[in-house]
Amino acid sequence: MKHKLTFLFILTIMVSCQPKQEEETKADFNVDYEKFELDNGLDVVFHVDRSDPVVAVALTAHVGSAREKEGRTGFAHLFEHLLFLESENLGKGGLDKLSARVGGSGANGSTSRDRTNYFQTVPNDALEKMLWAEADKLGWFINTVTDPVLAKEKQVVKNEKRQSVDNRPYGHTSYVIDKNLYPADHPYNWQVIGSLDDLQAATLADVKEFFNRWYVPNNVTLVVSGDFDVEQAKEWVHKYFDEIPKGETVETMQPRAGVITENIRLYHEDNFARVPELTYTWPTVEQYHPDSYALDVLAQYLSSGKKAPFSQVLVEDKKLTSNVRMYNRTSELAGQYQLSVRAYSDKDLDEVAKAIEEAFAKFEAEGISEKDLSRIKAGQETSFYNGLSSVLGKGFQLAQYNIFANDPGFIKKDIERILAVSTADVKRVYEKYIKDKNFIATSFVPRGQKDLALANSEKAEVVEEAIVQGAEETFDASIQAEYERTPSSFDRTVEPAYGSAPEIQIPEVYEATLNNGIEIYGIENDEVPLVQINMVIDGGQLMEDMDKLGAANLMASIMTKGTANKTPEELEEAIDQLGARISVFAGKQSVRISANTLARNYDETLALMEEILLQPRWDENEFELAKQSTISQIRQQEANPNAIASNAYDILIYGKDDIRAQNTLGTIETVSNLTIDDLKAYYNANISPSVTRLHVVGDISENELVKSLSSLDSKWEAKEVKLPELSQPKAPTESQVYFYDVPGAKQSVLNIGYPAMPATDEDYYPATVMNYILGGGGFASQLTQELREGKGYTYGVRSGFSGNEYDGTFTISSGVRTNVTLESTQLVKEILDNHGPGFTEKDLETTKGFLIKSNARAFETAGAKLNMLENISQFELPHDYVKDREAIVRGMTVEKIRQLSEKYLDKNKMIWLVVGDAKTQLNRMKQLGFGEPTLINDMTGPEK
Known part of the structure; x- marks a missing residue:
């Protein structure tokens, strides 16, 4: 059967709730799909989109952690990993290796409580290859899972848990909540990632049983979205999937809400927290339940923006926090409404609880207005379009609806329910x-500050992993599995050929310059009715004085907090009513003003951007709030191993007295001493059209764009801004190990590298090509294959060159299991040594295949197009610079790679930074062979 989903009627409704009701809304914007079912129960959904020569393939299994057994948790997420490794016909490396060869976006997956998906976007000439590979996952995979493979992947998943939960501030919050919200026999009682003990206890028989039960065609949806021939694709789907046998019937699980019979108060002393956090959770309803839509609006209204009751009470009046987070999390079986307040340092959470009661009382007294409801819906419309800006985004949405609403066309009902929410509904669901x-x-309070916890709280049960040297089992994942091959009606070992090579169309770029000096770079694109704007004002932190660190960041923070003509609340409301987003951000080398808006509201959005830029309010109250928030962020960074590593690495690269080594937030001392006059002085000296570049992508023509900027051109006068002359920092003459102690860290964060060449150097892109096989190619890279796939030391590792006009760095970064810190660095050292001498013609073929073929999808999204424009403007590149880079790749030889490797990968002239547990790992690092490790907490640590 064939269904067509047309947005004409839907968008008319959506527009009607907007303050600007314009007839020229994109009524012809359609998302068509076709759905059919194979005899074995596989649901297949096609969506055709001819805008780019790419196709997204997504395979989604209706199995998440909710289908697991108690004591064998984490299996669904484990399979998210296993299914990429190998299958009978793809061999070792599986889909990851194939993806690199065909120029894919990087095969990936995700797991939730209720589903697991596998996806990537590839040039459309590789569609048959992808269907062949995806079918291999379902029908020709499980035999390749051996005890060594399972043992290795257990370590990878456990490393992921350490990185995302155990070694992160507040990482155990969800575990504590879910254990108490859902009864022990409820499938949401445990975490999606599972427990370390359960993962370790999993046997090969357990894993195979789980796969054979759930990864069957009748429990899977396949979505193909993009530029392809429908009839040909149907033939391929039948060819590769038809003979996979249907599995046991999968019964629909019935909704089952969480249960709280009395208020429960729990506390945890968090080793990585520096400020206290209070989280409230209530049980609510499952996804697509009629009440879930009003709960979504309630969460947004109560917590987001200046008008939000919680912002007014906790942020403005009580000054307890800089931000209140609230959301209604819905899953297939149940929902939970969560309110989270990360308070300022040393704030008592009983004081926060009292303020929460006041905020709820304020809402009860005032309710929500029609105007505020309209404002929220306008933002939902923009978010809706943003989610459909890629073929993969459209594919995800179709799969989601097909699985959980049993109808890819449910989007119509979904939007109707969003738009049908009334102010009465919002009040009703609250009550x-x-x-x-x-x-x-x-x-969740800092260790040693139990007194900050809510009164009468009991200690939460949290499992903390001990650091034990040599505790993990050993394995050899390279051992080939021996098994009887799964039969097929044809020879599946033969990889399908490529289709017709896609025609790569580089977006047409236009340039213009305003009279005041602003350089304009644009791409017209009408795939979705959106316009994205990115204004870059060169300078950023580079223009600060060392005793005024953080001035640019604070200035950026308050620029969206009102204008000379609008209060902070009025400005926010004006933006929200347009369904727009406007943000100002200060980085190390620039201040950026960005906007995302519906095309029909572009003029009004631009007018607000201009007002923000040219008529800052300099609100004293907002300034003080921003200072408090920034100081809180700095304190939180002091215990976050990844933030510590980033800040320390910059100091080791540039030296402590170089402006480039400083945290863009500033220091607690400099931020505390800043005045609003310091921000005005920064603004007056450095914000000028003479150092501004404007990038625009979206549904607006060049003529319309230039014309729209006439006001900005006439009102914003240029002044001379002299950017600093910066030198390239010197690379070390010999390697040195530096260690930052984070007591009890469950992982060690590694940053290994040195000051390299700027992005304008003639070797910069060739060196990037050289790095692809080292650590820039994801699963195609040696670092990933050795540290993750070979040893199970890490969840992820990467390397790369980064640079600007002034300088650059080469960096290898990873988070590794604490008890293999030394072994991981020894392996990195070995890989660096062997990269050049060991580089092969096959490596070169993989590198060229990916870097050339991936150009077919290089400009698909608005974000990718904006990045292209920024490269052109920042480095004065030709519009077709991608062709120049392609020529470099085509001309690369094994010998050139080896020469570049010898020149830029000298392991003996690097910084080796470790952020981890010194008690167990510092002395071991002597064995790396670079002398006595230097403890650097005093050099880069928090202020005393």
Whole structure:
């Protein structure tokens, strides 16, 4: 059967709730799909999009952690990993190796409570290859999983848990909440990633049983989205999937809400937290339940923006925090409404709880207005379009609806329900699910500050992993599995040929210059009715004085907090009513003003951008709030191993007295001493059209764009801004190990590298090509294959050159299991040594295949197009610079790679930074062979 999903009627409704009701809205914007089912139960959904010569393939299994057994948790997520490694016909490396060869976006996957998906975007000449590979996952995979493969992947998943949960501030919050919100026999009682003990206990028989039960065609949806021939694709789907046998019937699980019979108060002393955090949780309803839509609006209204009751009470009045987070998390079986407040340092969470009561009381008294409801819906419309800006985004949405609503066309009902929410609905769901209802309150406080926790809280049960040297089992994942091959009606070992080579169309770029000096770079694109704007004002932190660090960041923080003519609340409301987003951000080398808006609201959005830029409010109250927030962020960074590593590495690269080595947030001392006059002085000296580049991508023509900028051209006068002359920092003459102690760290964060060449150097892109096989190619890279796939030391590792006009760096970064810190660095050292001498023609073929073929999808999204424009403007590149880079890749030889490797990968002239547990790992690092490790906490640590 064939269904067509047309947005004409839907968008008319959506427009009607906007303050600007314009007839020229994109009524012809359609998302068509066709759905059919194979005899074995596989659901297939096609969506054709001819805008780029690419195709997204997504395979989604209706199995997440909710289908697991207690004591064998984490299996669904484990299979997210295993299914990429190998299958009978793809061999070792599986889909990851294939992806690199065909120029894919990098095969990836994700797991939730209720589903696991596998996806990537490839040039459309590789579609048959992808269907062949995806079918191999379902029908010709499980025999290749051996005990060594399972043992290795257990370590990878455990490293992921350490990185995302155990070694992160507040990482155990969800575990504590879910253990108390859902009964022990409820499938949401455990975490998606599972427990370390359960993963370790999993046997090969357990894993095979899980796969054979759930990864069957009748429990899977295949979505193909992009530029392809439908009839040909149907033939391929039948060819590769038809003979996979249907599995046991999968029964639909029935919704089952969480249960809280009385208020529960729990606390945890968090080793990585520096400020206290209070989280409230209430049980609500499952996804697509009629009440879920009003709960979404309630969460956004209560917490987001200046008008939000929680912002007014906790941020503005009580000054307890800089931000209140609130959301209604819905899953297939249940929902949970969460409110989280990360308070300022040393704030008592009982004070926060009292303020929460006041905020709820304020809402009860005032309710939500029609105007505020309209404002929220306008933002939902923009988000909707942003989600459909790529073929993969459209594919995800079709699969989601097909699995959980049993209808890819459910999007019509979904949007209708969003738009049907009334102010009465919002008040009703508050009273039904939140007001006077039992909740779970979790207080996560810094270690040693239990007194900050909510009164009468009991200690939460949190499992902390001990650091034990040599505790993990050994394995050899390279051992080939021996098994009887799964039969097929044809020879599946033969990889399908490429289709017709796609025609790569580089977007047409236009340039213009305004009278005041602003350089304009644009690409017209009408795939979705959006316009994205990125204004880059060169300078950023580089223009600060060392005793005024953080001035640019603070200035950027308050520029969207009102204008000379609008209060902070009025400005925010004006932006929200347009469904737009406007942000200002200060980085190390620039201040950026960005906007994302519906095309029909472009003029109004631009007018607000101009007002923000030219008429800052300099609101004293907002300034003080921003200072408090920034100081809190700095304190939180002091215990975050990744932030510590980033800040320390910059100091080791540039030297402590170089402006480039400083945290863009500033220091607690400099931020505390900044005045609003310091921000004005920065603004007056450095914000000028003479150092500004404007990049625009979207549904607007060059003529319309230039014309729209006439006001900005006439009102914004240019002044001379002299950017600093910066030198390239000197690379070390010999390697040295530096160690930053984070007691009890479950992982060691590694940053290994040195000051390299700027992006304008003639060797910069060739060196980037050289790095692809080393650590820039994801699963095609040696670092990933050795540290993750070979040893299970890490969840992820990467290397790369980064640079600007002034300088650059080469960096290898990873988070590794604490008890293999030395072994990981020894392996990196060995890989660096062997990269050049060991580079082969096959490596060169993989490098060229990916870097050339991936150009077919290089400009698909608006973000990619904006990045292209910024490269052109920043480095004065030709519009077709991608062709020049392609020529470099085509001309690369094994010998050139080896020469570049010898020149730029000298292991003996690098910084080797480790951020981890010194008690167990510092002395071991002597064995790396670079002398006595230097402890650097005093050099780069927090202020005393």
